Amino acid sequence: MSAITLKNIVKEYGDGYAAVNDVSLDIADGEFVILVGPSGCGKSTLLRMIVGLEDITSGELRIDDDLVNDKAPRDRDLAMVFQNYALYPHLTVFENIAFPLRLTKGALSDDEIDARVRRASTLLELDEHLDRKPANLSGGQRQRVAMGRAIVREARAFLFDEPLSNLDAKLRGQMRTEIARMQRTLGTTTVYVTHDQTEALTLGDRVAVLRRGVLQQVASPRSLYEQPVNLFVAGFIGSPPMNFLPGTVGESSISTPFGDLPLTDRLRSAVDGREIVIVGIRPDAFHDVDESDVPDEAVRFEAEIDVTEWLGSELYAYVPFTSHDDVAAKLEELDRDLDGEGMRTQLVVSLDAMSTLTDGDDATLWFDPASAHVFDPETGDNLTRDAERASKLDEHGAKARKRAIERAREKAERGEASVAVPSAG
């Protein structure tokens, strides 16, 4: 168990391209940190620098207090689960898990190795597969063998590189819970790379969002969702993504294609003299007037529904609109950063699943202007971010986390560790 400290880490390739640019991050002992971002944002490179598979161009990487910049991977004592699991095809499951222990050459007796492997295999429900070769295992089993190889080391930290991306949706959900449970049981510092925001929000104590090699925001999942620092984070976190509307600032309101937001004190200070802003509203902030009580301060608007998608638990409705020229460029750039296809601009509304709206209907929708974020169209900064609220959410997250770890450790001391890990796929 160790703390990992990244200080001004830079990765520059031969052609001068900076894949990771000046990233600083403190990962506390026992913490579960997610590195997330669209493809090519440098998250995997950063992870590979931590583990030692990529050279660090500049900056400092410390594990506890040791500077490990120039240490070989084997001297860093970190365990990693690869995207393709990287199981040794010529070894059995048992030998795959035992592999790191065998390398220590005599430091561990065969009995000790055997005991450790069996402990891990029991924890991961792999006991009956120990004699099989990886080629004969299912995706989920391979995933668990890879985790077994990582935990058997009792390494200083776990590193995961998109470990669930090769699994189907159902298994991914199960393994996600599994990883969370395992990490809580073992209390090992964990760095986890993913492009999947569900994994980011559910697994992490803190989530670090990267964009083009630059760290955008590090915060608890709730704080990230509720108080994003900029357009990029707001657009990346949340599914369906936040709606970005052009907003023209008037005397007493900000007018958008979907109703006018009255300039409350909060908004007035945020706008601060700007004429054009980008208004961000999450899809779940919209409601149908026919199906809910409408509060007084609500902003109502008429919309012609273009397409609806019924998902069982909710209904997505799409309403096209024309973006303002002044913000279109900014939003297109954002879309590119988010791996988007630059498709038409449309409002996405998440309604109750019971809603009977269908394609082509006219509907009256409303939203609470307090849920709207306002962004600077030039810099993309969130002008309405409530830092106090954000830090409160972070604190809350940290506390919940601490309790969870304590509970898990108490349980482990009572010898219930294996019970805490029910079967997965």
Added chain:
Amino acid sequence: MLTTKQKVWWALGTVAVLVYALFPVAAIFATSFKPSSELTSGTFLPSSPTLSNYESILAGDAQELFLSSLRNSIGISVISTVLASILATLAAYAIARLDFPGKKLVLMTSLAVSIFPVISIVTPLFNLWRTIGLYDTWPGLIIPYMSLTLPISIWTLTAFFRQIPWELEQAAQVDGATTYQAFRRAIVPLAAPGVFTTALIAFFIAWNDFVYGISLTSTSAARPVPAALAFFTGSSQFEEPTGAISAAAVVVTIPVVVLVLLFQRQIVSGLTQGAVKG
């Protein structure tokens, strides 16, 4: 980014490989420029380089022997390569593309033939060729060369053809091409590099043959270069033919080096194709 230390290691490694690969060639190259007086000097480089050895094999005493063997080598190797390529292309197409009983047998046979000791075939052929008049003729070498060139051609081409996305042929037909157009425009461009590479490798093998060459020929009527080199004699009984042999060796090595330089990538893929792609 490479550190200086890594750069030094790479430089050393590269130099080591280059020395390994080229030094013996350089040695015989240097020898070929030595005048006969220097052949016993025991030095690597000639102190007064001369072209006299080349003159002797291209225009002088040894001209008859060398040029006729060069003609034989080129003719016999090219013909047997072309024949092997045609037969192997048909066979490999069938193996890669069609499902027929016995295709495994064809593959296994080509594998077995390729490990066949040439010397075991040469004795009966020697006897037979003398009886039916093929001894010391071009066909008398072209036929046994099939045992060298055909198996590897079938093997390599099958591996190549297995990689061709044959759906393209159907796609082209759906797009409106006739059967012939589909084959000509979709498949031939994909198959041609494989056939060419295979032919190149087959040519190297035929060019390299020595056992058939010395066993089944007796005169310059069909004797190929490697065999001729072994029977080179000096201008007088007491003079070693070292210079002439070296010059001849350089001459027959040049086309190989040129082909390697031009088609390095294809040759490597051809040699390893069957080995790893299976």
Added chain:
Amino acid sequence: MSATTGPGATSSPTAAPSSSSARNANATSSRKPRRSARRRAEARLGWILAGPAFVVMLAVTLYPILQAVWESLFNYQLTAPDDRTFVGLNNYLVILTDSIFWRAMGVTTLIMVITVAVELVIGFGLAMVMHRALRRLRGLLRTAILVPYGIITVVSAFAWFYAFDTTSGFVNSWFDWVPGISSDLNWFAETPTALIVIMASEIWKTTPFISLLLLAGLAQVPGDLEEAAKVDGATPWQVFKRVIVPNMKAAIMVAVLFRALDAFRIFDNVFIMTQGSAGTEVLALLAYRTSIGQLQIGMGSAISVLLFLCVIVICFIAIKVFKVDLAPAQGGK
């Protein structure tokens, strides 16, 4: 000559099967087992296309070897063709009780074992250098490596012969500081020194082939396995021994088998350098001298048949004892 052959057995567990083989499998399994007219037509076309090659291969190998077996049963000399008499297995008896044969067998085996072992080590080294080489260097290295491969064996033999020759060579004068080497050392007078030069030429000429096969095998070991092993705490040597070699074992075994068979047939180098003198006679040369040199067709055929049997035995040992898997070499069927 070695055929390029080998297994695709080293696939990683996560790697999808190669698209072509998957396609083949689908195409095969989706057809009905019953032999429809379509299938019969396909089978006919298959044999029309593959038949000629098949017949030619049999004609140039199977027929001669059967002929050799037949002739080996006779006392038959071309110098006296009318005195041909059936002697049964007598020729074999003579050969197998002759120390010349056993000596040639010993020398051949020695050459095979040593050259293959040395080639494996050097070949691995070359393959590693090429595998890790920067893109800029890779082309240069491969081109250089292919030069020995493309050079005629006889030329290689002459190059090495002249380099070591007492009168024309430079080796003696360059290396006279090495104990045992002096300016008048005649390398081709003694068995061990002659064999060293013969093997050097053989190794130089054929290592590129083995290294290319090993390079192809290396390329099949997924890069993340090496990375995983590094993270798991392996030293570079441990990565090589415990991860790389086991995962390309099939490629190694096939390369070794084909090179061993090739080395067992060694002829050109010995013929050029010593003609079998100084105790360097090998089996192929013995067969050649007996039948082509002395025109003893019956006896020469018997040696040829024995050489052929040796090759079969080596194959058999490789497949049964060392479990060289040639099955994938048939294209994953």
